[in-house]
Amino acid sequence: MLTNDAKIIKCIARQILDSRGSATIEVEITAKLNGEEISAKAAVPSGKSTGSEEAYEMRDADGGVLQVIESVEKKIAPEILNQPLDSEQIDHLMLTLDTTRNKKNIGANAMLGVSMAVIRLEAKVRKMPLWKIISEKSRFPVGKPKLYMNTLNGGAHADFCLPFQEYILAVSGETLAGANEKAQAVFQKVKNKLDEKNISYYTGDEGGLAPRLETLDEPFQILTDCIGDDPDIFIAIDAAASEFYDEKSGTYEILGNKYDRANLILIYDELVKKFNLRSIEDPFDEKDFPGFLQIVKFLGESALVIGDDLTVTNPLLVKKYGERKCATGIIIKPNQIGTILETFEAIREARSFGWKIVVSHRSGETMDSFIADLAVGVGAFAIKAGAHTQPERKAKYDRLVEIEKEMIQDEIAEKIKKEEADKARWREINS
Ligand code: PGA
Ligand code: ZN
Numbered sequence: 196m197l198t199n200d201a202k203i204i205k206c207i208a209r210q211i212l213d214s215r216g217s218a219t220i221e222v223e224i225t226a227k228l229n230g231e232e233i234s235a236k237a238a239v240p241s242g243k244s245t246g247s248e249e250a251y252e253m254r255d256a257d258g259g260v261l262q263v264i265e266s267v268e269k270k271i272a273p274e275i276l277n278q279p280l281d282s283e284q285i286d287h288l289m290l291t292l293d294t295t296r297n298k299k300n301i302g303a304n305a306m307l308g309v310s311m312a313v314i315r316l317e318a319k320v321r322k323m324p325l326w327k328i329i330s331e332k333s334r335f336p337v338g339k340p341k342l343y344m345n346t347l348n349g350g351a352h353a354d355f356c357l358p359f360q361e362y363i364l365a366v367s368g369e370t371l372a373g374a375n376e377k378a379q380a381v382f383q384k385v386k387n388k389l390d391e392k393n394i395s396y397y398t399g400d401e402g403g404l405a406p407r408l409e410t411l412d413e414p415f416q417i418l419t420d421c422i423g424d425d426p427d428i429f430i431a432i433d434a435a436a437s438e439f440y441d442e443k444s445g446t447y448e449i450l451g452n453k454y455d456r457a458n459l460i461l462i463y464d465e466l467v468k469k470f471n472l473r474s475i476e477d478p479f480d481e482k483d484f485p486g487f488l489q490i491v492k493f494l495g496e497s498a499l500v501i502g503d504d505l506t507v508t509n510p511l512l513v514k515k516y517g518e519r520k521c522a523t524g525i526i527i528k529p530n531q532i533g534t535i536l537e538t539f540e541a542i543r544e545a546r547s548f549g550w551k552i553v554v555s556h557r558s559g560e561t562m563d564s565f566i567a568d569l570a571v572g573v574g575a576f577a578i579k580a581g582a583h584t585q586p587e588r589k590a591k592y593d594r595l596v597e598i599e600k601e602m603i604q605d606e607i608a609e610k611i612k613k614e615e616a617d618k619a620r621w622r623e624i625n626s
Contacts, residue, residue: 200228200229200279201226201227201228201233201279201280201317201320202226202227202228202277202278202279202280203224203225203226203275203276203277203278203279203280203285203313204225204226204227204232204276204277205223205224205225205234205276206222206223206224206225206267206268206271206272206275206276206309207222207223207267207268207272208220208221208222208223208263208264208267208268208305208308209221209223209264210259210260210264211238211561213240213241213559213560213561213587214400214402214558214559214560214561214585214587214588215400215558215559217241217258217559218258218259218260219238219239219240219241219260219304219559219561220238220239220260220263220264220267220304220305220308221236221237221238221239221308221561221563222236222237222238222239222267222308222309222311222312223235223236223312224236224309224312224313224316225316226280226316226320228280228320233316233319233320234316235312235313235315235316235319236312236315236563237307237308237309237310237311237312237315237563237565238308238561238562238563239304239307239308239311239530239561240528240530240556240557240559240560240561240563241304241530241557241558241559242528242530242531242557242558242559243351243352243400243557243558243559244350244351244352244360244435244437244438244504244558245504245531246437246481246503246504246505246506246507246531247481247504248297248481248507248509248512249297249303249507249530249531249532250297250298250303250507250509250530250531250532250533251295251297251298251299251302251303252302252303252304252530253266253301253302253303253304253305260304262302263302263304263305266301266302266305267305267308267309270292270300270301270305271289271292271301271305271306271309274288274289274292275288275289275309275313280313280316280317280320281317282310282313282314282317282328282332282535282536283332283536285309285310285313286310286313286534286535286536286537287536289301289306289309289310289534290534290536290537293306298533303530303531303532303533304530304533306533306534307529307530307533307534307535310529310533310534310535310536311529311535311563311565314328314329314332314535315565324568324598324601324605325565325568325572326567326568326569326571326572326598326601326602327572327605328572329535329568329569329571329572329573330571330572330573330574332535332539333539333542333543333572333573335539335542335572335573335574336574337571337572337574337602338571338574338575339370339371339571339599340554340570340571340574340575340576340577340578340595341365341366341367341374341576341577341578342364342365342366342367342371342374342375342378342577342578342580342592342595343363343364343365343431343474343553343555343577343578343579343580344363344364344365344366344378344379344382344580344581344582344583344592345361345362345363345399345401345402345403345433345579345580345581345582346362346363346364346381346382346385346403346404346418346582347361347362347385347399347403347404347405347406347414347417347418348360348361348362348398348399348400348401348403348404348405349361349362349399349405349414350433350435350438350439351435351438352399352400352401352403352405352558353397353399353400353403353405354405355438355439356405356406356407356408357405357406357407357408357414358411358439358449358450359414359432359433359434359435360432360433360434360435360438361401361403361431361432361433361435361476362403362414362415362418362430362432363430363431363432363433363474363579364378364381364382364418364422364428364430364431365428365429365430365431365473365474365577366378366381366427366428367427367428368427370599371595371596371598371599372596372599374427375583375592375595375596377425377427377428378583378592379583381421381422381425381428382582382583382584384421385404385417385418385421386404388417388420388421389404389406389417394406394407394408395407398584398585400558400559401556401558401560401581401582401585401588402581402582402583402584402585402588403581403582403584404582409450410450411449411450411462411466412466412469412470415430415466415469415470415472416470418430418470419470419471422471428471429471429472429473429474430470430471430472430473430474431472431473431474431475431476431499431577432472432474432475432476433476433477433501433503433579434463434475434476434477434478435476435477435503435504436459436477436478436479436480436483437477437480437481437504440479440480440483441453442480442482447459447479447480449462456479456483456485456486456489457489459478459479459486460478460486460489460490460493463475463478463490463494463498464493464494467494467497467498468497472498473497473498473499474498474499474501474524474553474577475490475494475498475499475500475501476501476502476503476526476553477501477502477503477504477505478490478500480504481504481505484505484516484519484521487500487502487505487516487521487522488519488520488521491520491521491522491523492520499523499524499551500521500522500523500524501522501523501524501525501526501551501553502516502521502522502524502525502526503525503526503528503555505521505522506522506525506526506541506545507528507531507532508525508526508527508528508529508531508532508537508538508541509531509532509537509541510532510537510540510541510543510544513525513541513544513545513548513550514544517544517545517547517548517550518548520548522550523549523550523551524550524551524552524553524576525541525545525550525551525552525553526553526555526579527541527542527545527552527553527554527555527569527573527575528554528555528556528557529565529566529569530557535569538569539573542573551576551577552573552574552575552576552577553575553576553577553578553579554566554569554570554573554575554577554578554579555578555579555580556579556580556581556587556588556591560581560585560587560588561587562586562587562590563590564590564591564593564594566578566580566591567580567591567592567594567595567598568594568598570595571595571598571602578591578595580592
């Protein structure tokens with residue numbers, strides 16, 4: 196069944212609430228194929244500790260989404276109605292509608308809702324799982340990502356109780372289901388440990404535990420104690436250093452102490468040496484690229500240096516910082532750039548520098564589990580999806596477990612298809 200026979204006949208957007216209770220949009224696209232109408236939906240997440248070069252998130256002055264709904268229905272819809280259901284073509288078309296550097300006219304959130312819904316609908320019409328069509332369109336082999344489960348929250352996501360924004364359990368395993376179970380069990384251990392120590396905490400934006408701890412080492416020590424000697428778990432952080440950077444003095448403030456670039460590198464290095472810290476996201480302010488460059492050199496193979504605010508899923512910025520060797524990994528967030536097509540480009544560019552790919556949620560999330568399919572479909576190194584305690588994050592982990600089953604079914608189906616084709620060939624040869 197060719198998707199090109201399917202034509203888009205409807206494109207609408209509506210307001211939904213994200214995990215923070217803030218407004219965002221859900222887009223629904225309908226296509227017609229042989230007289231039958233088929234629809235798919237997609238919901239757009241929203242960040243808080245955003246990079247300044249991210250594509251424009253269109254919002255009303257009061258935080259509402261009326262403008263962006265109008266953008267989907269009045270600016271995008273008339274252009275894509277009656278077009279063939281082909282996600283690449285639709286993404287290309289949307290990019291011609293807004294040629295501003297940051298998608299200011301149409302809004303990256305409007306575009307992304309359409310982009311995600313179209314590729315999901317195309318998969319549905321072609322009766323394929325979403326991760327499989329993502330692999331086909333991106334031309335990356337599928338793979339099972341490590342789970343970056345955010346366990347302790349600080350920084351802008353938790354009133355700066357802890358200096359870094361995210362302390363993450365990076366869990367791998369033979370199966371995604373097994374890794375997921377293990378991540379949840381260790382998360383529970385961490386919770387119990389805080390209770391045992393009578394340390395109070397509340398819940399951070401991404402569902403992690405947000406305790407107030409006194410020293411830089413403490414959160415790392417707690418995670419280390421709970422991990423034990425499990426070889427399948429290491430610690431990752433998102434320092435989100437732009438949030439504790441003082442541009443005027445060029446220093447970084449952690450727990451009341453100010454550090455220049457060189458001293459901050461020593462702080463990270465000490466943590467890497469003391470604990471099983473193997474992945475550091477945004478260790479410096481997004482404009483401090485010499486900091487990134489120096490820490491990559493300094494840490495060498497001992498820990499990944501991951502760009503997020505630095506690179507904002509933008510292929511041009513990935514190229515710029517890849518050539519300068521400013522990172523060894525990248526956070527991929529489709530809403531930082533606005534279309535799935537450009538998301539694939541950013542991943543391709545990053546891989547050309549040998550960078551590890553970490554597909555990520557946003558701090559304001561929805562129940563849409565698209566990023567789980569994206570992570571598997573592009574064979575990402577890891578997926579960062581918060582703590583399973585929040586339904587919007589759990590949806591991603593649940594979907595990964597479901598995908599794993601789909602992958603087995605798919606393998607069986609492919610095998611049967613191949614055997615039948617072989618048999619048919621033999622019959623032809625022998626007839
Ligand atoms: P954000 O945080 O979604 O608020 O930007 C996540 C991150 O910094 O990785
Ligand atoms: Zn980040």
